[in-house]
Amino acid sequence: MSASEISLEARLGQPWKKPPFIQRPWLRWTLIAGFVAYLIAAYLTIEVNWARVYDGLERGKQFVLAFTSPDFTTRSSDIYEGMLESILMTVAASVVGIAISIPIALGAARNVAPLPVYLICRAIIAISRALQEIIVAILLVAIFGFGPLAGFLTLSFATIGFLSKLLAEDIESMDKVQAEAIKASGARWMQWINYGVQPQVMPRLIGLSMYRIDINFRESAILGLVGAGGIGATLNTAFDRYEYDTAAAILIIIIVIVMALEYLSGIIRARVQ
Amino acid sequence: MPVRETEGTKLWQRRTGRESLAHWIMWLIGVAVFAYCWQRISEATTWFFVWDAPRIAGDIWTRATPPRWEYIAQLGEPIWDTLNIATLGTIIALMLAVPVAFLAARNTTPSALFIRPIALLIIVSTRSINSLIWALLLIAIIGPGVFAGVVAIAIRSIGFCAKLLYEAIEEIDETQVEAIIATGASRWQVMAYGIVPQILPAFAGIAVFRWDINIRESTVLGLVGAGGIGLQLSASLNVLAWPQVSLILIVILAAVVISEWVSAKVRGAII
Numbered sequence: 001m002s003a004s005e006i007s008l009e010a011r012l013g014q015p016w017k018k019p020p021f022i023q024r025p026w027l028r029w030t031l032i033a034g035f036v037a038y039l040i041a042a043y044l045t046i047e048v049n050w051a052r053v054y055d056g057l058e059r060g061k062q063f064v065l066a067f068t069s070p071d072f073t074t075r076s077s078d079i080y081e082g083m084l085e086s087i088l089m090t091v092a093a094s095v096v097g098i099a100i101s102i103p104i105a106l107g108a109a110r111n112v113a114p115l116p117v118y119l120i121c122r123a124i125i126a127i128s129r130a131l132q133e134i135i136v137a138i139l140l141v142a143i144f145g146f147g148p149l150a151g152f153l154t155l156s157f158a159t160i161g162f163l164s165k166l167l168a169e170d171i172e173s174m175d176k177v178q179a180e181a182i183k184a185s186g187a188r189w190m191q192w193i194n195y196g197v198q199p200q201v202m203p204r205l206i207g208l209s210m211y212r213i214d215i216n217f218r219e220s221a222i223l224g225l226v227g228a229g230g231i232g233a234t235l236n237t238a239f240d241r242y243e244y245d246t247a248a249a250i251l252i253i254i255i256v257i258v259m260a261l262e263y264l265s266g267i268i269r270a271r272v273q
Numbered sequence: 274m275p276v277r278e279t280e281g282t283k284l285w286q287r288r289t290g291r292e293s294l295a296h297w298i299m300w301l302i303g304v305a306v307f308a309y310c311w312q313r314i315s316e317a318t319t320w321f322f323v324w325d326a327p328r329i330a331g332d333i334w335t336r337a338t339p340p341r342w343e344y345i346a347q348l349g350e351p352i353w354d355t356l357n358i359a360t361l362g363t364i365i366a367l368m369l370a371v372p373v374a375f376l377a378a379r380n381t382t383p384s385a386l387f388i389r390p391i392a393l394l395i396i397v398s399t400r401s402i403n404s405l406i407w408a409l410l411l412i413a414i415i416g417p418g419v420f421a422g423v424v425a426i427a428i429r430s431i432g433f434c435a436k437l438l439y440e441a442i443e444e445i446d447e448t449q450v451e452a453i454i455a456t457g458a459s460r461w462q463v464m465a466y467g468i469v470p471q472i473l474p475a476f477a478g479i480a481v482f483r484w485d486i487n488i489r490e491s492t493v494l495g496l497v498g499a500g501g502i503g504l505q506l507s508a509s510l511n512v513l514a515w516p517q518v519s520l521i522l523i524v525i526l527a528a529v530v531i532s533e534w535v536s537a538k539v540r541g542a543i544i
Contacts, residue, residue, distance in 0.1 A: 021473060021477075045353065045354075045357065046361075047419070048419075048420045049418070049420075052416040053416070056415040059413065060415070063413075084313075085317070088314055089310075091306060091307065092311055092314055095303075095307045130529055130530065132492070132493060132529075134405065134493045135522065138496075138510065143330045143333065144318075144323055145319050145322035145323070147319065148313075148317050149314055218401060218402075219403070221402075221403060221406065225496070225497065226496070232406075235406065235409070239413050240413075242413065254401060255398050258400075258401035
């Protein structure tokens with residue numbers, strides 16, 4: 001504050017200027033210069049075949065037009081089977097993933113678990129979060145063979161990292177008083193978790209689970225690209241054959257299901273909170 | 274108060290009879306649905322391969338170790354491409370997301386009846402389709418290469434950035450906006466001096482957060498041909514060069530950890 005008061009005399013009569021977002025001038029200019037230098041370097045190294053892009057615009061227009069007349073019928077049995085498989089994978093993986101992530105979340109909360117358990121559970125979470133779904137899917141397809149089982153395992157594995165981390169954070173920030181009151185009544189460990197901890201984190205657990213089901217469904221749509229089951233394989237074939245109307249139909253179904261899930265999770269979250 | 278009588282004394286219990294019945298039925302339906310899903314998945318599985326899995330996993334592990342370290346010399350350019358895809362994609366996405374966010378926020382949209390639903394539709398449709406699918410589509414349209422990856426990442430990120438940004442816009446302090454209006458500012462001046470300074474920290478946070486996610490996503494875009502380190506990964510997988518695969522996975526893991534670290538640092542500095 002003192003700096004602005006000293007310069008008050010000098011500032012009087014001068015027009016006001018917006019204060020910059022980054023206060024230190026040298027840092028600001030270094031960041032701007034570095035950013036511009038990077039942009040130039042990036043622009044110079046990216047090869048864009050503009051003639052090819054220009055050619056593609058016609059196909060792009062066809063694809064956009066395909067959305068106005070999506071073809072649900074020609075490949076309806078492929079679409080139906082792929083969609084069903086995606087949904088089966090989503091449901092099964094969400095159930096198993098959530099069931100496994102609850103004990104891991106308890107283990108990864110410092111106020112519930114002792115240090116060795118805490119470290120092991122945190123390590124599991126870190127591994128699961130660092131590996132991407134599609135890479136896990138590639139490895140699991142190599143190990144377990146093609147089919148929805150690999151996709152199911154991939155999604156379960158990814159759910160564990162996501163859900164355990166966020167749930168553990170919620171358990172760590174819970175109200176200690178309630179849990180202590182249950183403990184003081186002579187409850188066993190299981191009862192303590194059931195009556196002291198669980199009611200506090202339940203709304204968050206339900207909200208996170210709904211969100212994760214949503215993510216799992218979206219991810220299940222791409223696992224087919226590497227052979228792990230679901231609608232992805234059908235979609236890939238449709239693109240390869242330039243059957244844009246079928247691809248548009250699949251994308252519309254995905255968007256509608258995601259929107260419905262989001263709407264549903266909004267209702268459920270509003271009810272439990 | 275749900276209570277139960279046992280030998281003349283009243284005991285507390287968690288739920289009334291009707292509630293526990295409802296719970297029971299919900300659990301029953303849940304278990305039945307899961308059992309059905311599991312049965313369908315297991316029908317589509319070749320169990321012989323699954324029983325064989327530990328041996329295969331061990332086999333792959335012995336093939337993949339030790340990683341072929343000298344291969345890293347060829348990975349420099351793909352990593353640079355990956356970085357470019359993520360960064361340029363994020364920049365383009367942010368440029369497109371800002372107008373969409375202003376059109377979607379309830380307090381800044383020009384028309385809540387016509388324009389807001391369109392903006393929300395853009396947000397939902399770009400968000401619900403994975404960047405790999407966008408990449409597939411763009412490769413069919415504009416040909417394989419880094420540019421398709423940049424555009425795929427950009428489109429995918431619009432929805433995410435615009436959603437977080439319009440929520441930030443809806444949460445701004447209206448009194449500051451009113452103060453600017455009271456000075457006689459025009460519509461654009463109100464935006465520049467009343468709204469933008471309030472959402473700038475959120476904007477910077479969103480940008481860095483999305484950049485971190487985009488680094489992760491751009492590492493695998495190459496699997497469908499959209500440039501970056503994923504191209505090397507799929508090429509190595511196709512020729513079963515497991516030592517190269519393990520090295521690439523290590524590099525991807527390192528890139529993910531570094532980008533997460535950078536984004537955590539920058540967000541910590543902003544907030």
